[in-house]
Amino acid sequence: MLSVDLMDRFHRDGFCSVPVFLSGDEIGVLIAAVESVCAAATVAHHDADRLEMEPDQAPDGNRIRRIYEPCTYYPEFRALSECPKLLDSVALLLGENLLFHYSKINMKPPGIGSVVEWHQDLAYYPLTNTDSLAVLLYLDDAGPTNGCLQVIPGVHRNGILNHSWEGFFRGRITEPLDESSSVAIEGQAGTAIFLHGMTPHASAPNTSPYARRTLILSYRAADAYPVYLGETTIHAESHVRLVRGEQRSRARFGTLEMPIPRYQGVPKSLYELQQRFREQRS
Numbered sequence: 222m223l224s225v226d227l228m229d230r231f232h233r234d235g236f237c238s239v240p241v242f243l244s245g246d247e248i249g250v251l252i253a254a255v256e257s258v259c260a261a262a263t264v265a266h267h268d269a270d271r272l273e274m275e276p277d278q279a280p281d282g283n284r285i286r287r288i289y290e291p292c293t294y295y296p297e298f299r300a301l302s303e304c305p306k307l308l309d310s311v312a313l314l315l316g317e318n319l320l321f322h323y324s325k326i327n328m329k330p331p332g333i334g335s336v337v338e339w340h341q342d343l344a345y346y347p348l349t350n351t352d353s354l355a356v357l358l359y360l361d362d363a364g365p366t367n368g369c370l371q372v373i374p375g376v377h378r379n380g381i382l383n384h385s386w387e388g389f390f391r392g393r394i395t396e397p398l399d400e401s402s403s404v405a406i407e408g409q410a411g412t413a414i415f416l417h418g419m420t421p422h423a424s425a426p427n428t429s430p431y432a433r434r435t436l437i438l439s440y441r442a443a444d445a446y447p448v449y450l451g452e453t454t455i456h457a458e459s460h461v462r463l464v465r466g467e468q469r470s471r472a473r474f475g476t477l478e479m480p481i482p483r484y485q486g487v488p489k490s491l492y493e494l495q496q497r498f499r500e501q502r503s
Contacts, residue, residue: 223310223415231314235377235420238406239310242413243358247301251360254297255326255434259285273490275333284330287490292324292438293460302438307356308465311440314415315352318443318466322346322353323457326360327424327435329368334427336368338393338495339400341377342439343418344384344482345392345491346457347450350475352442353418360434364407367433368424370414373403377419381480386501390482392494394421444469448479452487 227237243251262272265280271294273287291298301307302321311319328334343353363369376382383396398421406414416422418441427433443466447454488494 223313228313231415234374235417236372237415239413240408241411243411248360248410250297254295258288285328286335288326290324290460291326303464312465314354315442318469319464320441320443321462321464322439322441323460324438329427329433331427331430331432334368335492336426337424339398339421339423340393341381341419341421344381347448347479347481348445349472350445351419352445355416355437355439357414357416358436359408359410359412360436361432362409363433365405366429367431368427370406371403371423373421376421377417389485391498392491444473446472453484
């Protein structure tokens with residue numbers, strides 16, 4: 222359960238972190254599941270619906286960038302997404318009626334681990350209100366050299382920043398952003414970070430010899446309904462499920478405006494969107 226001080230920090234700064242949220246035994250179960258999912262995957266032979274490989278590898282390269290929707294496909298992660306310890310904490314921040322939204326594992330392999338540029342999660346999936354958060358669980362010790370999470374406190378209160386350029390959504394903040402107050406959230410394996418859906422965040426490449434695997438689980442209030450964006454919404458909503466309380470039959474509108482991303486096709490991930498933008502700007 223989150224303390225009052227941590228809840229206050231979440232609402233004030235847009236994030237809070239909890240050391241040792243998961244025990245060593247719990248981490249061990251999850252790491253074993255990750256290794257089972259990744260076993261034998263190569264650039265030439267992998268399930269592209271469930272895995273995304275790091276770029277610039279030979280066909281037999283085995284460095285994985287992301288595992289998609291582990292809480293849908295694998296029982297160890299689904300059980301975690303519905304465990305009382307986690308839902309009790311999320312309910313303190315979003316209320317008792319909760320939807321599980323999506324999940325992923327960002328892998329950050331040693332010596333490479335793709336960069337993630339500054340962005341706000343809610344810019345990707347506009348909702349009728351802003352009661353949305355992600356829980357990031359470090360599966361490895363994380364620090365600046367292996368790409369720990371970076372956030373900018375307090376900016377979540379300013380709404381959604383511009384993520385578009387030349388009329389299309391680019392998956393990253395495209396307007397000037399003051400990074401001088403950014404914070405690197407270091408933590409041991411088992412640390413949980415509760416991140417508001419409008420908090421700008423990023424992570425640097427992994428330049429260390431150590432992995433930085435992070436499990437990300439997203440939740441939203443049950444009365445936060447998606448703004449329909451066609452195929453991208455249909456795909457995203459296929460993983461949504463009620464995990465606590467009751468399904469709400471009325472949408473709650475809690476924001477005066479919400480930018481609507483205009484996509485060029487259906488992107489595979491934020492990595493692809495951000496890479497396209499870098500290439501177009503170069």
